[in-house]
Amino acid sequence: MKKRMFIMLVVVGVLLGGLVGFNMFKAYKIREFMAAAPVPTATVTAMKADFQSWQPRLTAVGTLRAVRGVDVTTEIAGLVRNMNVKSGQDVKSGDVLAQLNAESDIALLRSLEAAAELAGTVYERDKQLLEAEVISKAQVDADAADVKVKRAQVAQQAALVEKKTLRAPFAGKVGITTVNPGQYLNPGDKLVTLQAIDPIYVDFSLPQQQLPMVSIGQSVTLVADAYKGQTFVGKISAINPKIDQNTRNVQVEAIVPNAKRLLLPGMFASVNVDSGGEQRYLTLPQTAITYNPYGDTVFVVKPSDKKDAKGNAMLVAQQVFVTTGATRGDQVAIVKGIEAGTDVVTSGQVKLKNGSPIAIDNTVQPANNPSPTPQEK
8 A cells, every 4th residue: 555655756756857857948948939939029100309599488367357347237226218228239438328317307306406496596596686685694694505505405306307317337338238228227237247358368377486477568469269379479567466365376467459359258168478698409209208206317219230131220229317497388408318319219108128129110100289279079
């Protein structure tokens, strides 16, 4: 029994040893084959790093606001007799927008004017009688006070009548009105909106650390989604002297000419503020940069000692650490790491390592636009 157990153990050991040896031999042959096999050539895109002029800019999202804008309301109640404007009409300062029914008020005004005129006549007559010493000085003083009271009542009623005529407080464009003749208005009811939109303001906020980079009169460029491809140029007109405690931002106001009245209050727009003079940066597309926790890198194109089938020197990729700077659209500035004129891989880096053979195919290049616009397809 012991002899058979021993033979079985020997056979099992031989089988296991053979299996392990076979696997080790197989792995050795695979490594040997892979070491002898040629590294496949990776197809990439590349371009030369070159200097470009950059205009430093601050970017923000702003809201358009009318230079003057108000909802015209009435101070007193009344029945609308006439609407003198139509929706969307341009008006001048002082133009009549609407007329409330004022017949009873005008009649009362005429009555008060007559009473004031009578009081004035009595006062003049009593002054003559005083000279003749027919009446007392107290009576003349009472007549003078009565004249003042009557004339004040006339002025008060005239002001009330004037309030029944609703006028434009400034020149502008009226909005859509739904008020019709015969409609009764209470104090504070909206008659129509009036907006002066040429020029127009744009309000935007910037972080407090960017405050030294803005000043009154600085040029701004505004882009609204409603008018793609069209830009509007204005100037900074005011900077808020107080920083918002919640956001630590400063509010900035710019004024933009709007002769065609394309920009409307309430729109939002992208605002670019030109800050400082133009600068020159070594520039690459952002796709050329590989961002890593241990540093940013690019792959540069280098010739190798090996020759291809045509006898030309083969190209290989070499990884280089770089220091990046400001970004602009699809572009990024390279502060340190490469020189101008260096061929840099712009796409296809995911399949590269140091010394990888590459073939350059620039049929399709990655985006490299300093001012890209959204593409919707």
